[in-house]
Amino acid sequence: MARDMTHLASAGPAALTDHVTGLLLRRRAGKVWWSVFAVALVLTGALVAGIVVLLHEGVGVWGNNMPVAWAFDITNYVWWIGIAMAGTFISAALYLTSQPWRAALARHAEAMTLFALFVSSLFPVLHLGRPYFAYWIAPYPDKMGLWPQWRSALTWDFFAIGTYVIVSVIYFFVSLVPDAAAVRDRATTRGKQVFYALLAMGWRGEAREWRVHGQLSRLLAIIAVPLVFSVHSMVALDFSEGYLPGWHSTVFPPFFVAGALFSGTAMVALLSLPLRHGYGLRDVITDDHLDKLGKLLLAAGWVVIYGYASEIFTAFYRGAPDELAVMQNRMTGSYAWTFWLTMGCNVLAIQLLWSRRLRRSPWMLGTVSALVLVGMWMERFMLIVTVLYRSGLPPAWGSFHPTVWDFVFLFGSCGLFVLLFLVFMRVLPVVSLAELRRERAP
Template identity: 60%
Template sequence: MKTSLLPRGASPARISADVSDLVLRRAPGRLWMTGFALALLFTGLFVAGIVHLLSTGIGIWGNNIPVAWAFDIANYVWWIAIGMAGTFISAALHLARQPWRAPLNRYAETMTVFAVSISGLFPIFHLGRPWFFYWLAPYPNRMDLWPQWRSSLLWDFFAIVAYLIVSLLYWYVGLLPDMATLRDRASRRWQQVFYGLLAMGWRGEVRHWQRHETLSLLLAGLAVPLVFSVHSMVALDFSEGLLPGWHSALFPPFFVAGALFSGFAMVLVLIIPLRRWYRLDAYIRLIHLDHLAKMMLAAGLVIDYSYAMELFDDWYGQDPYAIAGAMAKFHGPYAWVYWITMACNVVAIQPLWFERVRNTPWALWAVGILVLLGMWFERFLLIVNSLFHDFLPSSAGLFYPTLWDLVFLFGSIGLFFLLLMTFVRVLPLLSMVELRKLAHRLTRRSA
């Protein structure tokens, strides 16, 4: 049935066998090998770009004066936003006791860890001397070269590091019982040793489960406010500036909604093909896709409202520079970016009002791709449209991306998929412990 969260007769033993066999006994197919080779190729290009950047400098990018931020910061904001929805699905729905999150939380947490890790690379690459990135941290030093505590960039560093640490801990704590299951079900000696080390002595004792539940709730409670703080701090990187189009109190909630919007889109874009290739229709059902589509639609409507309010603020404030920046979106040199953003983030999500679309996987996948594309263009437009002209016509200048800008964008995507494809071969894609809890809860309810 469409509304059923688990297949009929799903017992703990069947769940353990179905999920663990994907890792322990399923051989990598031709499709996986092809995808892995492509991801490895783009990752190689990414590494080559990093080497060239470190040896030559950021002059290999199209960044210039006045457009000192461009693809690098757009990639940073885009990647860190993608990770937000994973924490929301896993942690917030865990605190809300929503049972339908059970098949989704593991790969959503994994998506968060990988996306946030990749996003943290771009601010470092953007530095003129990236090997001194640790100067952002307030460590004791003899030269009294302390960071500026009133700068949002410093608090951005703290927010990202805290979010990454909490996400890693929450992800690994959830993996512990499943590592023990893989250890016990493995038939090869190296698998028993490998998963036994990752299980860290988990034996399923009562005290183990008590500590596991307590720590999971504690980390979930820490992760949820970090979802809002991280992207609010990213928003303050822009709104503290005095440039037209940036100096706005709307940015923190706007960025948080945008993070959830693009994050839900990535969840759908990833899970729909994985659901088909690994034949997980019995566990990731249409009701899960329907719920994800509704959440993406809700976040998208907040984004659409923010677009309207941004234009209203520009005209209501009667600031001629803000109005000029808004008009540049409509018919300026980057107007094509603005209209692509509107088409992807406003028009493309409207079919999600219909249940038939929400229950059609290929349609949801197409909408998710358009949203990811639109949100990247939205970040690019936000940065470049405010920088290419400010208050003085004499300081105006356009941005033209180079080949290396594209290498870093697509190379980071390749690295993300390389990590993800390695994960699905080595670790369980679904959380066996959460699915077993859900099966037990449904059994008690029907008894």
């Protein structure tokens, strides 16, 4: 299919629609897709096995201890929720500002949001210790008159993630309806016709439907953009509400939002490259799109760098002994390698993106994006462990050593995310056909 349609830039709306729908209706999965699917399936199976062991044995299977009660579990949660924030923000913000290059990226960015949200939602439940009581954080009516503890960060996370999931699912589905109708009209088997007809919800493409669709899309985008800031600010408050030195900081909410956009943009760029290459969409996801993603990644990265500089400057400017100790431990202590690796991935690597030629290079953009994702995970781990392992009096000091199950949950969550995205590639249009057709209509 990719060889049959390599010049989509000059193709009309109908030809573009035929190409993208043909990826779903006529093209079979290749060897590369099946190979990646097999690896992702194995990792997902390992994650399922880890969850079963955790439910049977308890959170002691992880390396968490006292004083390092948070480690890989919360690191994974904050990392995935940060990735989820950027997808909807990129789609909604570019929609509100009427950016034409949004159409090629919006669909898989929104799908990335949903899958990352699903993966991230596992960790707050699993790290409870008694995950079968997770429903206690929901304000359900009961005879005892019990209510959630509103001062608990778990309750804040429940409402923040729950709200964001609802808005993101609706936003993704609304944008999908016209494209599902296009696939429905070209489907040749009864099963596919019924499946895509259900997603299309009777869409006929009338002027009244397009008008309502546009109004609803704009309303959801207006809701989604501030929600991105509020949700990850809420995640930041999980830390900054505490009185531990290194966490009790007012810079955390904007710093966490910038970090979320940073890691999420890197994931969007990383996912765009295999779609562009494997599905013959080089003329849809063009070098200009890569260039703009590189600029967005560089801009978000410099906000994160400002956050690092502000945190370090504030600690040394105030001269508080406890905060100075945290910062010195972070730079020279047992986990100093996490600090310097974070600086290398998040500060140094993105400086390559000042070059337009490197931004437009798929290999270079992919390498930098992968380094950013590694660096942002490492930053969350550094933020948690370097504060906890030396907090309090010296007799309470400790250290953290991950177990094999810590790595199972980390790599298993990555496998689950890739598995969901691979299924999405085979079932739903990977680009927004309605918007691309609108751009190319005479």
